[in-house]
Structure formats: C-alpha cells, structure tokens
Amino acid sequence: MITALHTLIYCDDPDSARAFFRDVLGFPHVDTGGGWLIFATGPSELGAHPSSWEYEGTTGGTDQRFDVSFMCDDLSATMAELAAKGAEFSGSPVEEPWGVTVGVKVPGAGEITIYEPKYDPPALI
Structure with missing residues (x-):
C-alpha cells in the first residue's frame, strides 16, 4: 500500500537548494550518502486539477x-x-480563492509557492 509521497525538485545547484531546505526551512533530513539529502516534509495532500478551466467568467x-x-x-x-x-520572496502575498500565496526563491532551483489555505487541509485532519 502507498505509505507516503516522495517529491523531487530538479536543481541547477542542488547543494544550494539542499542548504536552503536544511538551514532556512529547517526540514529534518537524512544523508543517503555523498551529501544526497532526503527531507521530511510533513503531512501531504494530493489534488487532481483540470488542465483547462472556466472560473467566474475567466x-x-x-x-x-x-x-x-x-x-x-x-x-x-x-x-x-x-x-x-x-529567504527571498518574489512579490507580495496574493489572495486566491483557495488561499493566500507567495513565491519563495529556492537557490539553484527557481521558485516554490508557499500558501495559507482557506480550506481545511485533509493533510492535517
């Protein structure tokens, strides 16, 4: 049976990204050898969204x-x-129908959204 969700982020500079996840976000981790860190990221949830949509006329x-x-x-x-x-953010928080979001810059890996959901996350139930 499925026991967890494993996420991969491909990076131009994995050492910088790993340092960010370890030192800035403070994620617990294990070293699987040679500095390849695998991080615990807590509860997770999965949504299946349409690839095209119409919402409030848009x-x-x-x-x-x-x-x-x-x-x-x-x-x-x-x-x-x-x-x-x-940490550096790309812009100010944005109100979305499902939560308040902001992008955080991950060194060597681009940007990831952080959000405060407006719904009760099943990951936390």
Whole structure:
C-alpha cells in the first residue's frame, strides 16, 4: 500500500537548494550518502486539477503536469520567520480563492509557492 509521497525538485545547484531546505526551512533530513539529502516534509495532500478551466467568467489552462507547494498556518508569520533566515520572496502575498500565496526563491532551483489555505487541509485532519 502507498505509505507516503516522495517529491523531487530538479536543481541547477542542488547543494544550494539542499542548504536552503536544511538551514532556512529547517526540514529534518537524512544523508543517503555523498551529501544526497532526503527531507521530511510533513503531512501531504494530493489534488487532481483540470488542465483547462472556466472560473467566474475567466478561462485558463496549463501544459504543466505536476506542481509542488508548501503549506503553512499563517503566511505572514512564516514569511517573517523565513526572511529572518535569509529567504527571498518574489512579490507580495496574493489572495486566491483557495488561499493566500507567495513565491519563495529556492537557490539553484527557481521558485516554490508557499500558501495559507482557506480550506481545511485533509493533510492535517
């Protein structure tokens, strides 16, 4: 039976990205050998979204097939805590129908969304 979700993030600079996950986000980890760190990321959830949609009169779509986001209880507090550890954000928080979001820059790996959901996350039930 499935026991967990394993997520991969492909990086141009994996050492910098691993240091960010370890030192800034504080994720517990194991070293599987040679500095290949695998991080515990807590509870997870999985959504199946349409690749095209219409919502409140607006249509959209994506060629994207997978997405990774981090969830938090209080986005403002999380941003303040991460900024104190050197995290950089791309813009200000944005109100979405499903939560408040912001992008955080992952050194050597691009950007990941952090969000405070407006729903009761099944990962936390």
